[in-house]
Amino acid sequence: MIAQPASNGIPEYADPSSLPAHVGIIMDGNGRWATRNGLPRSMGHERGVDALRETVRAAQKLGLSYLTVYSFSTENWRRPMAEVTALFALLRHFIKKDLKRLKSENVKISVFGTRAGLPEDVCSLLDMAVEETAGNSRFNLGIAFNYGGREEIARAAKQVAEKVATGEMAIEDFTEEAISRHLDTHPFPDPDMIIRTGQEHRLSNFLTWQGAYAELVFMDVLWPEFGEPQLREALEKFGARERRFGGLGKEAG
Numbered sequence: 001m002i003a004q005p006a007s008n009g010i011p012e013y014a015d016p017s018s019l020p021a022h023v024g025i026i027m028d029g030n031g032r033w034a035t036r037n038g039l040p041r042s043m044g045h046e047r048g049v050d051a052l053r054e055t056v057r058a059a060q061k062l063g064l065s066y067l068t069v070y071s072f073s074t075e076n077w078r079r080p081m082a083e084v085t086a087l088f089a090l091l092r093h094f095i096k097k098d099l100k101r102l103k104s105e106n107v108k109i110s111v112f113g114t115r116a117g118l119p120e121d122v123c124s125l126l127d128m129a130v131e132e133t134a135g136n137s138r139f140n141l142g143i144a145f146n147y148g149g150r151e152e153i154a155r156a157a158k159q160v161a162e163k164v165a166t167g168e169m170a171i172e173d174f175t176e177e178a179i180s181r182h183l184d185t186h187p188f189p190d191p192d193m194i195i196r197t198g199q200e201h202r203l204s205n206f207l208t209w210q211g212a213y214a215e216l217v218f219m220d221v222l223w224p225e226f227g228e229p230q231l232r233e234a235l236e237k238f239g240a241r242e243r244r245f246g247g248l249g250k251e252a253g
């Protein structure tokens, strides 16, 4: 059972080691939620931002330290330009409206992904969110925006290769650890759990390197319907999993 927070706000877990430090979320199902409710798709994304706000609040309350959300993928450019524009507008609105509160809640914002193709003002707002929360430490919110796992790995490998080419690094040091250190997500720990809502069972290029050992939790709920009860449900599932990292499990004796 995921315990209720104690009166001091710190959750009491029977086994704190069963709580993931870093959770990644693929927030899928906004469009379907809107269509089912007779609304334009953009309204689904708008409700998706509300669900994101509640989830960030719940993640802090339940004692997580890192949350990374997949807000816009490098593949999302294939959508109609009107929808892409609406997603950019929502990001602008989110940063303008929520940055002050997140700052006061001691939340540190990190942004993962490439800036290629993004409007200049969106880049400036993302930079502002990162800069203004850089000194915070209570909770880490990663926003994967214009993000693709393979693109991130290629960029990291290129940076390491450049260091080798200039003699800053030895070829022997071109290791897994070196790539990890050059990923956008550094110094976030690898995600312990990746949740995907919306009934699809795939990772869609999200945290491709980092998610190698993540527990995958797929939920039927559409993203706008996600909130604290659904996060608790996912944490319950995670707590019941046995993580072996390639070793032997309890049943092996």
Ligand code: FPP
Binding pocket: 027, 028, 029, 030, 031, 032, 033, 045, 046, 048, 049, 052, 070, 071, 072, 073, 076, 087, 090, 091, 092, 094, 143, 198, 223
């Ligand atoms: C997937 O739903 C969701 C997205 C492509 C975008 C997720 C974005 C948000 C929750 C809001 C924006 C976030 C910030 C930080 C401003 P879908 O459109 O693929 O849904 P469908 O599969 O039902 O069509």
